[in-house]
Amino acid sequence: xxxxxxxxxxxxxxxxxxxxxxxxxxxxxxxxxxxxxxxxxxxxxxxxxxxxxxxxxxxxxxxxxxxxxxxxxxxxxxxxxxxxxxxxxxxxxxxxxxxxxxxxxxxxxxxxxxxxxxxxxxxxxxxxxxxxxxxxxxxxxxxxxxx
Numbered sequence: 001x002x003x004x005x006x007x008x009x010x011x012x013x014x015x016x017x018x019x020x021x022x023x024x025x026x027x028x029x030x031x032x033x034x035x036x037x038x039x040x041x042x043x044x045x046x047x048x049x050x051x052x053x054x055x056x057x058x059x060x061x062x063x064x065x066x067x068x069x070x071x072x073x074x075x076x077x078x079x080x081x082x083x084x085x086x087x088x089x090x091x092x093x094x095x096x097x098x099x100x101x102x103x104x105x106x107x108x109x110x111x112x113x114x115x116x117x118x119x120x121x122x123x124x125x126x127x128x129x130x131x132x133x134x135x136x137x138x139x140x141x142x143x144x145x146x147x
Contacts, residue, residue, distance in 0.1 A: 013095060056127050057130075061115070061122065067115070085099045
Protein backbone atom coordinates (compact mmCIF):
# COMPACT_ATOMS: atom_id res chain seq x y z
CA UNK A 1 0.00 0.00 0.00
CA UNK A 2 2.82 2.34 0.75
CA UNK A 3 4.25 1.48 -2.65
CA UNK A 4 1.00 2.42 -4.39
CA UNK A 5 0.95 5.64 -2.50
CA UNK A 6 4.56 6.34 -3.46
CA UNK A 7 3.87 5.60 -7.16
CA UNK A 8 0.77 7.78 -7.18
CA UNK A 9 2.76 10.60 -5.57
CA UNK A 10 5.48 10.25 -8.21
CA UNK A 11 2.94 10.26 -11.04
CA UNK A 12 1.19 13.32 -9.64
CA UNK A 13 4.43 15.20 -9.02
CA UNK A 14 5.84 14.33 -12.47
CA UNK A 15 2.56 15.39 -14.08
CA UNK A 16 2.71 18.64 -12.14
CA UNK A 17 6.34 19.11 -13.19
CA UNK A 18 5.54 18.61 -16.89
CA UNK A 19 2.52 20.90 -16.71
CA UNK A 20 4.68 23.64 -15.26
CA UNK A 21 7.47 23.07 -17.78
CA UNK A 22 5.25 22.70 -20.87
CA UNK A 23 4.84 26.44 -21.53
CA UNK A 24 8.60 26.96 -21.17
CA UNK A 25 9.35 24.04 -23.48
CA UNK A 26 6.85 25.31 -25.95
CA UNK A 27 8.43 28.78 -25.97
CA UNK A 28 11.91 27.34 -26.30
CA UNK A 29 11.00 25.33 -29.37
CA UNK A 30 9.04 27.99 -31.19
CA UNK A 31 10.78 30.21 -33.69
CA UNK A 32 10.14 33.93 -33.78
CA UNK A 33 7.43 34.83 -36.25
CA UNK A 34 8.71 35.96 -39.58
CA UNK A 35 7.65 39.44 -40.63
CA UNK A 36 4.57 39.29 -42.81
CA UNK A 37 4.94 41.14 -46.07
CA UNK A 38 1.91 42.74 -47.55
CA UNK A 39 1.04 41.26 -50.92
CA UNK A 40 1.95 43.49 -53.80
CA UNK A 41 -1.04 44.62 -55.74
CA UNK A 42 -0.98 46.21 -59.11
CA UNK A 43 -2.41 49.71 -59.26
CA UNK A 44 -6.03 49.65 -60.36
CA UNK A 45 -6.64 50.17 -64.03
CA UNK A 46 -8.28 53.50 -64.58
CA UNK A 47 -10.74 53.68 -67.40
CA UNK A 48 -10.11 56.58 -69.73
CA UNK A 49 -12.23 59.58 -68.98
CA UNK A 50 -13.99 61.59 -71.62
CA UNK A 51 -11.70 64.26 -72.94
CA UNK A 52 -14.45 66.83 -73.36
CA UNK A 53 -16.76 67.68 -70.48
CA UNK A 54 -20.45 67.11 -71.07
CA UNK A 55 -22.18 70.11 -72.64
CA UNK A 56 -24.02 72.43 -70.31
CA UNK A 57 -27.65 71.90 -71.23
CA UNK A 58 -28.69 74.89 -69.14
CA UNK A 59 -26.36 77.35 -70.89
CA UNK A 60 -28.14 80.25 -72.53
CA UNK A 61 -31.21 80.10 -70.27
CA UNK A 62 -32.31 83.22 -68.47
CA UNK A 63 -32.96 82.42 -64.80
CA UNK A 64 -35.10 84.45 -62.43
CA UNK A 65 -33.66 85.49 -59.07
CA UNK A 66 -35.74 82.79 -57.38
CA UNK A 67 -34.44 80.13 -59.78
CA UNK A 68 -30.85 81.27 -59.23
CA UNK A 69 -31.32 81.02 -55.46
CA UNK A 70 -32.75 77.50 -55.73
CA UNK A 71 -29.97 76.39 -58.09
CA UNK A 72 -27.33 77.80 -55.72
CA UNK A 73 -28.97 75.88 -52.85
CA UNK A 74 -28.93 72.65 -54.88
CA UNK A 75 -25.25 73.13 -55.68
CA UNK A 76 -24.42 73.90 -52.03
CA UNK A 77 -26.17 70.69 -50.94
CA UNK A 78 -24.41 68.56 -53.55
CA UNK A 79 -20.86 69.89 -53.01
CA UNK A 80 -20.25 68.30 -49.56
CA UNK A 81 -21.45 64.93 -50.85
CA UNK A 82 -19.08 65.09 -53.79
CA UNK A 83 -16.20 66.21 -51.53
CA UNK A 84 -16.75 63.18 -49.28
CA UNK A 85 -16.53 60.85 -52.28
CA UNK A 86 -13.35 62.52 -53.53
CA UNK A 87 -11.67 62.20 -50.12
CA UNK A 88 -12.79 58.59 -49.47
CA UNK A 89 -9.71 56.38 -49.74
CA UNK A 90 -11.71 53.14 -49.56
CA UNK A 91 -13.17 53.72 -53.02
CA UNK A 92 -11.34 52.84 -56.21
CA UNK A 93 -10.97 55.51 -58.90
CA UNK A 94 -13.71 53.80 -60.93
CA UNK A 95 -16.08 53.84 -57.96
CA UNK A 96 -15.33 57.49 -57.27
CA UNK A 97 -15.97 58.40 -60.89
CA UNK A 98 -19.24 56.50 -60.96
CA UNK A 99 -20.46 58.08 -57.74
CA UNK A 100 -19.47 61.58 -58.85
CA UNK A 101 -21.27 61.03 -62.17
CA UNK A 102 -24.34 59.93 -60.22
CA UNK A 103 -24.26 63.01 -58.02
CA UNK A 104 -23.90 65.23 -61.10
CA UNK A 105 -26.95 63.54 -62.66
CA UNK A 106 -28.91 64.07 -59.43
CA UNK A 107 -27.90 67.72 -59.39
CA UNK A 108 -28.95 68.21 -63.01
CA UNK A 109 -32.30 66.52 -62.37
CA UNK A 110 -32.97 68.81 -59.41
CA UNK A 111 -32.01 71.90 -61.42
CA UNK A 112 -34.26 70.70 -64.26
CA UNK A 113 -37.23 70.61 -61.85
CA UNK A 114 -36.61 74.27 -60.97
CA UNK A 115 -37.04 75.35 -64.60
CA UNK A 116 -40.29 76.56 -66.12
CA UNK A 117 -42.05 74.39 -68.71
CA UNK A 118 -40.73 76.55 -71.54
CA UNK A 119 -37.17 76.28 -70.24
CA UNK A 120 -37.56 72.51 -69.80
CA UNK A 121 -38.77 72.21 -73.40
CA UNK A 122 -35.75 74.20 -74.62
CA UNK A 123 -33.38 71.96 -72.63
CA UNK A 124 -35.04 68.79 -73.99
CA UNK A 125 -34.67 70.06 -77.57
CA UNK A 126 -30.99 70.79 -76.95
CA UNK A 127 -30.41 67.32 -75.48
CA UNK A 128 -32.19 65.59 -78.38
CA UNK A 129 -30.16 67.59 -80.91
CA UNK A 130 -26.90 66.59 -79.16
CA UNK A 131 -27.94 62.92 -79.11
CA UNK A 132 -28.82 62.99 -82.80
CA UNK A 133 -25.47 64.59 -83.64
CA UNK A 134 -23.65 61.96 -81.56
CA UNK A 135 -25.53 59.13 -83.28
CA UNK A 136 -24.68 60.53 -86.71
CA UNK A 137 -21.05 60.81 -85.69
CA UNK A 138 -21.01 57.18 -84.50
CA UNK A 139 -22.74 55.95 -87.65
CA UNK A 140 -20.25 57.81 -89.80
CA UNK A 141 -17.37 56.11 -87.99
CA UNK A 142 -18.81 52.61 -88.35
CA UNK A 143 -19.64 52.80 -92.06
CA UNK A 144 -17.21 51.07 -94.40
CA UNK A 145 -15.68 53.40 -96.94
CA UNK A 146 -16.17 52.32 -100.62
CA UNK A 147 -13.07 51.25 -102.53
